[in-house]
Amino acid sequence: AQTVTQSQPEMSVQEAETVTLSCTYDTSESNYYLFWYKQPPSRQMILVIRQEAYKQQNATENRFSVNFQKAAKSFSLKISDSQLGDTAMYFCAFMKPWGTSGSRLTFGEGTQLTVNP
Amino acid sequence: GAVVSQHPSWVICKSGTSVKIECRSLDFQATTMFWYRQFPKQSLMLMATSNEGSKATYEQGVEKDKFLINHASLTLSTLTVTSAHPEDSSFYICSAPPGTGSPLHFGNGTRLTVT
Numbered sequence: 001a002q003t004v005t006q007s008q009p010e011m012s013v014q015e016a017e018t019v020t021l022s023c024t025y026d027t028s029e030s031n032y033y034l035f036w037y038k039q040p041p042s043r044q045m046i047l048v049i050r051q052e053a054y055k056q057q058n059a060t061e062n063r064f065s066v067n068f069q070k071a072a073k074s075f076s077l078k079i080s081d082s083q084l085g086d087t088a089m090y091f092c093a094f095m096k097p098w099g100t101s102g103s104r105l106t107f108g109e110g111t112q113l114t115v116n117p
Numbered sequence: 118g119a120v121v122s123q124h125p126s127w128v129i130c131k132s133g134t135s136v137k138i139e140c141r142s143l144d145f146q147a148t149t150m151f152w153y154r155q156f157p158k159q160s161l162m163l164m165a166t167s168n169e170g171s172k173a174t175y176e177q178g179v180e181k182d183k184f185l186i187n188h189a190s191l192t193l194s195t196l197t198v199t200s201a202h203p204e205d206s207s208f209y210i211c212s213a214p215p216g217t218g219s220p221l222h223f224g225n226g227t228r229l230t231v232t
Binding site: 033035042043044045047050089091095098104105106107108109110112 | 151155158159160161163166208210212214219220221223225226228
C-alpha cells in the first residue's frame, strides 16, 4: 500500500515571499502520479499541480513548482510570490495510473498554509 | 473541463433519518466514483469506490449497511447515510476520473449535520 506523509501541519509566510511545503511518499510502484491539491475554506478541492513519475522534469504552473526527487520519494511544492488567496489547506496525493489495479488517490495529512499581509 | 456536480451542498437532518447525496458527472462518463469523508482539519479518507453496474467496494472499517452506495448509471452515483447519528456529521465529497492520465475531478462536497 502507498502512504503519503506531510510533516508540516501548519506553515505561514508573508505576502510576496516564497514558501515550500514538504511531502514524502512510500511506494513500490515505478509508474505513478503525484499531485498537490488546494482546499480553501470553501472546502472545494482544487488541483494545483501534478507530476508524472516517469518525467524527470519538475512540473511548474505559474507561481507553483515542485521538486520531485524520485529516488528519495520526495515531492515538495514551492509557492513563489505568495498571495493572500493562497491561504488554504494543501494536500499532497499519490495515485497509480488510472486503470491499474487499486488505483485511487491517497492523501497526506495536509498542511495549513496561511499567507500574512 | 470535466465537471462533477454534487448535491446537496449542505444538509441538516434529525438523528435516525436517512440522507441521500448525489454526484453526477456532467460531461463525461464516470464508470467509477470515489466517496471520501473529511472531518474538520483532517485529510480526506476514502470510504468506498462505486462502480457502474456492480457492487461498491468499501474500505476497511466502513459500514456498508450504513453507507449505501448506488451507481445507477454512467453519470450518477449516490451515497445514502442510513439511520444517521450525530457522529456521522462530516463533510462528504465525491470524485471521478474523467479518463486515463487525467486527474480526478471533485464534487464541491456535502456538509452533513445530524442533530
